[in-house]
Amino acid sequence: MQKYFTKIWLIGSLIFCGTLYANQNANQTKGPTKLIFAINDPGSPPYLYFDKVNKGYRGIIADFFNSFTEDNTLDVRYLDSSRARNEYLVLNGKADFFLSSPAWLDNPDNILLSDELLLHRSFFYSISPFSQPFSLTTLPKNLICTRRGYIYPSLSQLFKDKKLIRVDSSSQITITNMLIKGRCDYAVMNEYNANSVLNLKQFCGINFYQSPNSIHDAPLTFVINKQSRDIIPTLNDQWRIFQNSGQLEDSIRVHGGTSDLDSQKNCS
Structure with a gap:
């Protein structure tokens, strides 16, 4: 009887150790x-x-x-x-x-x-100084360079009512080029995009101006x-x-x- 229980104990120990090793091995091999x-x-x-x-x-x-x-x-x-x-x-x-x-x-x-x-804050950018005080209601029929596929909640109704004219482009760099060439009156970009793009060497020597207040803030x-x-x-x-x-x-x-x-x- 003692040999029987000893045998059972050995088998149980082997099973436990095998399971423990398998779990450790699984944890070690688990990738990101x-x-x-x-x-x-x-x-x-x-x-x-x-x-x-x-x-x-x-x-x-x-x-x-x-x-x-x-x-x-x-x-x-x-x-x-x-x-x-x-x-x-x-x-x-x-x-x-x-x-x-x-x-x-x-x-x-x-x-x-x-x-x-x-916090994503969007502003208007121009190659001319902004008037003071600045308001979206003072920009009738102005052309606004925008990024294709982007939604601008504060401007959507103005675009829909044709009070502002949306001019889509494929990237912030293209938007900036269009602004410089006079194809739009203002470009809309978030502050980080603008800081990155408007300070590129290819735009060196050109003065850009940011609207006095943001046009939209989004988390x-x-x-x-x-x-x-x-x-x-x-x-x-x-x-x-x-x-x-x-x-x-x-x-x-x-x-x-x-x-x-x-x-x-x-x-x-």
Whole structure:
């Protein structure tokens, strides 16, 4: 009888050790969470944009993904798309998440949101000084250079009523070129885009002016497929680390450009 129980104990011990080893091995071999992030190609600085020199995406969001530790990492694959299509891809499970604002979504009740990441503030930009005080109602029938596929909540009704004329373009650089050539009276961009684009060397020597007040403020968040809800706590926690450690501020400085629009006056 004693030999019988000894045998049973040995078998049980082997099973326990085998299970423990299998679990440890599974944890060791478990790779990073694989996710698909949809991008409104070719992106938009400073958030996420394609670097033609390095043949890859750079920006604040790329820096954030790279800030994860080895113990808590994400394997993010970028999917080139458009702002209009991004929401469709996430809703239908073709992508896990993308960057946007609740104000720009067609179906906000059918998807999930992370915590607020950044405040997206849009301004008008011109090659002539703005009048004081500045108001949208004082710009009858003016041509406004805009990004194709973008929604501008504060301007939508004015565009619809033809009080302002929307002139779409494919990128912020094209928008700026159109503004310089007089194809529109004003360009609308968020402050980070403007700081990055208007200070490019190709626009050196040109004076740009920002409207005295923003025309629209919108919080940016990650917009997430409901099936990918498990990543929300990880994204929120890591963003707080990214922000509190000063990495976010550094990333904005690198990808957002200078905020001094007068810098174009001194060309080297």
